Amino acid sequence: MSEEPLLKVENLKTQFFTEDGTVRAVDGISFEVYEGELVGLVGESGAGKSVAALSVMRLIDSPGVIVDGEVTFKGKTLVGYEETTGEPGEPPELVEREEMLTEEEMRTQIRGREIAIIFQDPMESLNPVFTVGSQLREFIELNRDLSGTEARAEAVQMLREVGIPEPEKRYEQYPHQFSGGMRQRVLIAMALACEPSLIIADEPTTALDVTVEGQILDLVEELQRKYDTAFVWVTHDMGVVAEICDRVNVMYLGEVIEQANVEELFYDTKHPYTEALLASMPRPDRTTGELNPIRGVMPEAINPPSGCRFHSRCPDAREVCRRVHPDLRAIENGDHDGDENGRVHRAACVKHDAFDVGYPESEPLENEATGGFEVGLTQEGSR
Numbered sequence: 072m073s074e075e076p077l078l079k080v081e082n083l084k085t086q087f088f089t090e091d092g093t094v095r096a097v098d099g100i101s102f103e104v105y106e107g108e109l110v111g112l113v114g115e116s117g118a119g120k121s122v123a124a125l126s127v128m129r130l131i132d133s134p135g136v137i138v139d140g141e142v143t144f145k146g147k148t149l150v151g152y153e154e155t156t157g158e159p160g161e162p163p164e165l166v167e168r169e170e171m172l173t174e175e176e177m178r179t180q181i182r183g184r185e186i187a188i189i190f191q192d193p194m195e196s197l198n199p200v201f202t203v204g205s206q207l208r209e210f211i212e213l214n215r216d217l218s219g220t221e222a223r224a225e226a227v228q229m230l231r232e233v234g235i236p237e238p239e240k241r242y243e244q245y246p247h248q249f250s251g252g253m254r255q256r257v258l259i260a261m262a263l264a265c266e267p268s269l270i271i272a273d274e275p276t277t278a279l280d281v282t283v284e285g286q287i288l289d290l291v292e293e294l295q296r297k298y299d300t301a302f303v304w305v306t307h308d309m310g311v312v313a314e315i316c317d318r319v320n321v322m323y324l325g326e327v328i329e330q331a332n333v334e335e336l337f338y339d340t341k342h343p344y345t346e347a348l349l350a351s352m353p354r355p356d357r358t359t360g361e362l363n364p365i366r367g368v369m370p371e372a373i374n375p376p377s378g379c380r381f382h383s384r385c386p387d388a389r390e391v392c393r394r395v396h397p398d399l400r401a402i403e404n405g406d407h408d409g410d411e412n413g414r415v416h417r418a419a420c421v422k423h424d425a426f427d428v429g430y431p432e433s434e435p436l437e438n439e440a441t442g443g444f445e446v447g448l449t450q451e452g453s454r
């Protein structure tokens with residue numbers, strides 16, 4: 072219970088300042104990753120998953136800016152802002168805290184060595200003009216105190232470790248000679264090469280066919296057990312979450328709206344958006360019922376809806392949901408001490424809010440999910 076998380080993200084906000092306005096891509100998210108844990112970040116396209124992943128690594132480029140929040144990793148401040156007490160009459164400003172790592176420190180101490188990142192497209196990370204082996208060897212040389220020959224041997228060993236057949240021969244080949252799945256294995260080898268304590272994987276299996284995806288997920292589970300590496304696994308696929316994650320953060324429009332271990336998320340779902348995501352995926356444990364795609368489209372992150380951001384698509388939405396912004400809170404009637412590891416199930420929905428904001432008395436909303444009919448009306452309403 073007293074165990075400190077490896078990675079702690081608090082109220083992280085990242086915005087893009089575009090001609091059309093300010094995109095609130097990540098809008099105050101908080102989550103933790105404990106040592107050796109596989110934590111999912113799941114949600115539809117545009118939810119802010121990739122921006123969240125990149126923000127943790129401080130890899131956000133202009134016009135994007137991390138505008139607020141804190142990210143701590145092993146006691147180091149990767150991101151840290153505090154309010155100044157501004158001049159009298161001036162609003163307080165946010166400034167970087169002194170202990171926030173410099174860009175140089177992020178590069179030499181954190182990225183690659185302590186936290187590695189894997190992207191969906193391996194060709195973004197592999198240079199087509201060099202052999203796979205030479206790139207892996209160079210990466211190892213750069214980040215570990217190994218000579219050229221030692222680094223080469225280690226590179227071959229890593230290729231073997233991630234299940235690439237004939238690693239000696241494959242070492243001499245170029246990225247284009249590898250299949251998509253094999254390239255993704257190379258990236259996993261590269262990520263593991265420096266024995267990081269955390270790997271952030273941004274949809275690394277999305278472009279692969281289902282069989283190859285399954286093989287990669289098996290490999291990741293095996294390596295995770297062997298090295299006790301923690302993972303943040305970004306995906307839009309609840310099937311992937313079910314297969315590999317220990318805990319899950321569900322994102323909607325820049326916010327984390329539910330946070331739970333994987334069993335509770337699937338079997339004691341609290342947020343209607345999570346329910347909708349689950350209803351839209353095929354499930355081996357549910358034989359009946361059609362797949363229900365989530366109705367409506369996700370609104371723009373430039374002008375997020377008032378109140379609960381999901382109210383325009385939520386089948387359970389009531390009038391109060393348009394007014395009251397729900398915070399991510401431990402669920403009412405839940406076990407407030409959390410699961411056996413002390414990790415709490417949280418949801419951002421006033422249906423479960425401990426502070427009564429009047430959900431039960433509030434009028435149901437007509438919206439995209441209810442198809443224009445008010446929830447709860449009898450035949451006269453649907454004439």
Ligand SMILES: Nc1ncnc2c1ncn2[C@@H]1O[C@H](COP(=O)(O)OP(=O)(O)OP(=O)(O)O)[C@@H](O)[C@H]1O
Pocket residue numbers: 087089094095096114115116117118119120121122123133134135307372
């Ligand atoms: N460089 C950028 N400039 C402007 N807006 C951006 C930029 N990058 C991301 N965004 C916006 O930030 C929001 C979150 O994007 P993000 O890529 O994190 O979504 P995602 O959840 O990873 O989606 P996907 O599943 O499609 O990868 C979106 O509204 C997106 O349009």
Ligand code: NI
Pocket residue numbers: 120121122273
């Ligand atoms: Ni993404």
